[in-house]
Amino acid sequence: VEESWVDLDFYRKIEKIKSEITFKKNDKLYIDIEKLKFQTDIQTVLFEILQPYQFHPDVVSQIADNLDNTSGLQFYSSDFILIKDRQYLILTPKKTTERIEILIPEETPEIIYPFNAKFNKIARNFNFKISKERNTIHLDYEKIQFPLTLRKWQAGDSFYPFGMKNSKKVSDFLIDEKVNILDKQNTWVLISDEKIAWIVGMRTDNRFKITEKTTQILEILI
Numbered sequence: 094v095e096e097s098w099v100d101l102d103f104y105r106k107i108e109k110i111k112s113e114i115t116f117k118k119n120d121k122l123y124i125d126i127e128k129l130k131f132q133t134d135i136q137t138v139l140f141e142i143l144q145p146y147q148f149h150p151d152v153v154s155q156i157a158d159n160l161d162n163t164s165g166l167q168f169y170s171s172d173f174i175l176i177k178d179r180q181y182l183i184l185t186p187k188k189t190t191e192r193i194e195i196l197i198p199e200e201t202p203e204i205i206y207p208f209n210a211k212f213n214k215i216a217r218n219f220n221f222k223i224s225k226e227r228n229t230i231h232l233d234y235e236k237i238q239f240p241l242t243l244r245k246w247q248a249g250d251s252f253y254p255f256g257m258k259n260s261k262k263v264s265d266f267l268i269d270e271k272v273n274i275l276d277k278q279n280t281w282v283l284i285s286d287e288k289i290a291w292i293v294g295m296r297t298d299n300r301f302k303i304t305e306k307t308t309q310i311l312e313i314l315i
Contacts, residue, residue, distance in 0.1 A: 107138070107141045110132065110138055111141075111142060113128060114128040114129055114132075114138075115142060120185065120186055121183055121184060121185045122183070122184040122185075123181040123182070123183055123184075124139075124142060124181060124182040124183075124184070125180065125181060126160055126177075126179075126180060126181060126182060127180070129160065129182075130160060135157050135160070136153065136154060136157045139153050139156060139157050140153045143156075143170075143175070143184070146170055146172070146173045146184060147170040147171050147172060147173070148168070148170045148173070148175070149170070152168050152169070152170070155168065156168050156175065156177075156182065159177060160177075162177070163200070163201075163202050164177055164178050164179045164198045164199070164200045164201055165177065165197065165198055165200065165201025165202055165203065165204065165212075167195075167204065167205070167206065169206075172186060172187050173185065173186055173187060174186075174187060174193075174195065176195075176196050176198065177198075178196075178198040178240070179198065179199070179200065183196060183198075192244070192245070193207075193244065193245075194242050194243070194244045195207070195242065195243040195244070196240045196241070196242060197212070197239070197240055197241040197242070197243060197283075198239055198240045199239035199240065200214070204243075207243075207281065208281075208293075208315060209315065210313055210314065210315045211313070211314045211315075212311065212312070212313055213311075213312040213313075213314075214234060214309060214310070214311060214312075215309075215310045215312055216308065216309060216310075217303075217307055217308055217309065217310055221310070223303055224312075227294050227295060228294065228314060228315050229312065229313070229314045229315075230291055230297050230312070230313050231303055231310050231311070231312055232290060232291070232297065232301040232302075232303070232310070232311045232313070233301055233302065233303055233304065233307045233309075233310065233311075234307075234309035234310055234311045235307070235308070235309060236285075236300065236301050237285050237290070237301065237311055238285050238286040239285075241283055241284060241285055241290070242283070242284040242285075243281055243282075243283055243284070243293075244281065244282060244284065245278075245279075245280065245281055245282070246263045246267075246280050246281070246282045246292070248264065249262075250262070250263040250264075250282065250289060251263060251289075252266075252282075252288070252289035252292065252296075252298045253298050253299040253300055254266060254296050254298070254299065255296055255297045255298065255299050255302060256299060257299055258299070263280075263282070263289070263292065266292065266295075266296070267280065270295065280292065280293070280295075281293040283313075285301070288300060291313070293315065294315060
């Protein structure tokens with residue numbers, strides 16, 4: 094009986110902590126990093142929060158050890174992704190492989206899934222030259238809204254191809270580019286505020302181009 098009371102007391106404390114440091118929005122769980130760091134046993138609290146989402150104890154330990162590290166780190170369970178933002182740990186379901194959406198918070202240095210990509214914020218100077226390579230792009234940083242979202246393209250998607258003033262359906266763009274069926278299925282788009290900023294590895298959106306007024310640049314390398 095005494096042991097059950099101890100378990101019940103522990104459960105109540107954990108539930109109270111959860112209510113104080115986490116909240117849900119849409120299908121995402123947010124864990125306040127600073128409030129988590131105030132806990133006496135951070136790893137135990139984090140384990141109890143993440144346990145329903147099938148995170149391995151070793152992964153939970155890695156998350157706890159990286160609370161002060163750079164934003165953008167990602168951790169995985171079988172069905173969920175946890176992203177370290179500056180203020181929150183953001184837990185989001187993978188859903189299916191085809192419909193997965195990956196959040197990229199501001200100041201993310203690198204992602205490794207679904208492919209390796211590096212992000213740099215650079216100040217424009219006289220030596221700067223806009224990349225002409227498909228694996229390196231430059232966007233106007235002031236036109237970007239974070240977090241960015243990385244997902245597969247979907248029917249109905251449209252964008253303004255670089256150098257064009259009119260919008261074009263992504264499906265038509267892929268046809269014009271003679272992209273085969275298999276590559277079409279594996280085409281990703283980078284989203285800023287519900288606008289496609291980049292069809293990854295192919296074409297940027299004209300709305301995010303570098304202009305004479307641009308002072309800060311987002312460079313992405315894949």
